[in-house]
Amino acid sequence: MASTNRYSFETSWGATRLGGETRFRLWAPSASRIELAIQAKASLDFMAMDKVEGGWWEVITDRVPLGGGYGFRVNGDLVVPDPAARAQTGDVHALSELVEPTAYQWSSTDWRGRAWEEAVFYELHTGTFTPEGTFDGVITKLDYLKELGITAIELMPVAQFAGRRGWGYDGVLLYCPHEVYGGAEGLKRLVDAAHQRGLMVFLDVVYNHFGPDGNYIGAYAPEFFHEEIHTPWGAAIAYDETPVRQFMIENALFWLEEYQIDGLRLDAIDSIKDTTDTPLVKELAATVRERFPDRHVHLTTEDDRNITWHVERGEKGEPQLISGEWNDDFHHCAHVLATHEAEGYYADYSRHSVEQMAKCLATGFVYQGELSEHRERNVGEKSGHLPPTAFVNFIQNHDQIGNRAFGDRLTDLGSRRTVECLQAILLLSPQIPLMFMGEEFGDPDPFCFFTDFHGELGDLVRDGRRAEFGKFSAFHDEEARKLIPDPNAETTFRDSRLDWSIPDRPTYRRRLELTRRLLEIRQRVIVPLLHDVAPNSGSWTASDGSRAFVVSWKLKAGQVLHLFANLDDEPWAIPEGVAKADLTCGDLVHAYPKGADVELQGAILPGPSVVFRLDAQRMIAGPSA
Template structure:
């Protein structure tokens, strides 16, 4: 790791080691009989070749001054195939072209002293760079930074930006994991965006994928088959061989590279349950420990996605994250979605009948499935999470998966009643868990966010037909003609339909929703966040569920003896709160939020109208609830 004034660089094991006198080019290919450095001409085409030398650890080396910053290079393997650097920082063109030598310290940072923000202040705004703005690039996000700050967002989370095959895609098929996609503006534009965000007090998180490579442009297996375990299968092919130290270094260095060289504030580790690590120390454990060790003086955060409902990675030490700051809590999403839409197919079948009790349990204690039997999965799922603080979980009503993995990319706003959705938004944004909004959710965008790719030929056909086949198990798509209506992922029109429509903000209905979200987030930062700092302890949540309506009460014991209460009724009928539930005076304390207007006054009489949500901040516990 190097820093010169306001310029940053991170020296990785893979990729070129830049020097003004002559850069060293490196490639790990232990069983390759020969590797040559390909030197590009002014057009970025291979023009000459330089023999590389192999050391005892399987690394091939060549040092030369014939490739200057901005110059093209690659590697020629024994078969004659010329491949890009797997740790390329920039490409001449697509994933099949030569790589470009980059001076990592060329960019001068204006926000070099930025140290981030505490975890409890985080309000995520997840966005896809290509569909967020009209230009579909990092500059387009920059144009909306003031808007996001005014909304109350504190952290922008980018879907993966590492270069993948084609120019359109979610990013989870990346093959050049060190290379910001040129379609979005490349490495300098990403640094400019992060710099601009930091100048406005906004954090930037990046989604990274360490469980597989994409199918188009991944050449590593052609010269380093040792990088993969062909005998271990994942949904995307052979497992990555994390028992090989150079392979392990490739991914851990990648995480540190984004955090140091790009000043990224945090990473979301995608689907860690699909990382098939055969070593005694899980990759995530080592990676997170290295991050904590490397950045002791910055607020740097990690989040994870994992459907096993495990907790070892989000445990706390002295009230603070030891490894990972927060786990994406699918359980909360699933309970909310079922309550709002009444859907009961697929994994929603595990939530359809007990969703009110499950939502209260998730809000009070973390996961729904804490060792319980899942009928959908046919096994017991999870471990106890009640001992963890609410801030160990990232909650959401929508995200890229939960929208985009629907056949037509439907948003919750288009599937559920407005009042129920607005109750759920209040629950999301004022509860002490870390909230996440998906782009456009803040104003109630109803446009789809579809699954889209940019593959052609046999791969394109396989992706299109595979996508449609996924929905055979759903009643609405048993018929082949119905499946044919599912948008083609490779069609330009599918991508275009997924772009945000910012003109919706010109309409009163959507402006009203935005103003509501702004008010909720302002109250969160001013009244709730101060009660979450200084090592909030676990076991602080209790809840009570109605026996006959879709209503519940949750209480969280927070800092300084404060008690945050949520009274929620997602039914159409009012709920007369039983006398044995409330043990305190409902006229004391402060009302943080009442939806709809006047719900707090009705609550004073012991009745909660429906649908409604009321948050109260008290100095005492008002309910007789349970925490498990």
């Protein structure tokens, strides 16, 4: 930290300012010669770097001015950008730009974040969230998000990737906010503005692979990768090498310190092929917890293994490593209940979606060691002992929308009543909720997968994506697959932009008001009860022959939250095992549609409908596992 309102983080890799000079470092253990490439008026100048211990190359010089371009020449031949560059002079193939990390003066210097239990996530893609497609564009919507009841915006990855359009998961310069969004200064302005409004900012980061275009690390440090270990995106990153491990752990600390980011989502940690005894995620999370004891800093993960070691709680119920795991099981149950789809991974949920939804809400995962027929193996671990806040739930996110052939949203796939019931379940259950941009007003427009690759790579991405859908019945025919949007077409990107005129229309304005009302109830009624939740807090029961269920959670100070849900079109007669007094216990929290709670008192739950009640004493659902 340079001063009370200027922040910087010193990294092992790349450029570090030392007064009027700069130290440049690159790890290239097998290179025979590394030179610093310095941008001159008409050409490049080169300056020899010294090889020091551990495979590092280093030089300290004042020859690169602030704003000047630099890179590294490998073995007298290839000139590459700094893999830890904070800015670029152009695209991912250009020289890096030397910047002063402490140039930005922060206004929100007293910000210490918000407690995890208060989190309501709003995931957004910077390039399509507003017409501007920039960090400054996001700032114009912060007041809207605050008024809606959002407490945390989550940015899809912003590290520089090839081209000007993309989801961000093909980043290659992991310390460099993409210039098309507004670069380093733009991101700092956004974070500062969010903090001034009491909003947290989370950033999605990718530590399982680099993108296919612009990653030069293998050219000078092949030791950075394990060619013999494969991931869905190519060779695994060699986390048994200390400099490689430093590169990623310092990247996390960099965002949290220099950009004052409140939390990170670690993408697909199941695809991090770490061969060491200490998983990267464990070391990274422990380092973050140790470094920021006086701030609320949170980490979330995506992992389809349904493991629990990383989200275990301490004696007081506090996260020890990861604050919350993205719970795909909840999404899959909700999606199947709304759409009746049964292909792909939805096949694991189609026959028992009601029971699975109830189990998931009460105890965490659906798969807690059972056989997944789709994956052809047993999946998961027991999770009922974890508090509900160990899980981040959602009924839509960038993957679950954008990885559909046409990027269609749940609003376009399920009935309005069912989707609004699921929305209430999402926002009032004690798990941490996440919404995808536009979901709050029921956006019907697509969010597609898009890239900006060209030539052979562009053809491979387009053809490969279409081929992936060949296993689905709707796309067995090659002509049908040709209708799938080309990810590289600019129209695919443009069609994915939010249309901000939609929430002005009556139907969508009504949905927006419903979301606002639910989030107000959440912060007023639910959030105060999410501290000190004892293990095994949830129990559930589900109907036979219909799509209805009951879930109860014992929360803080013995308060019990009850959910009665019927996602069927027909009314549900409450089972005889549930006493009539249990149906009117405590106070009404929310009923959808209006009047559903009145019918519930007569032991009938209309369909589709949801009722939440809060009681001080009794648990009325059945099994807890």
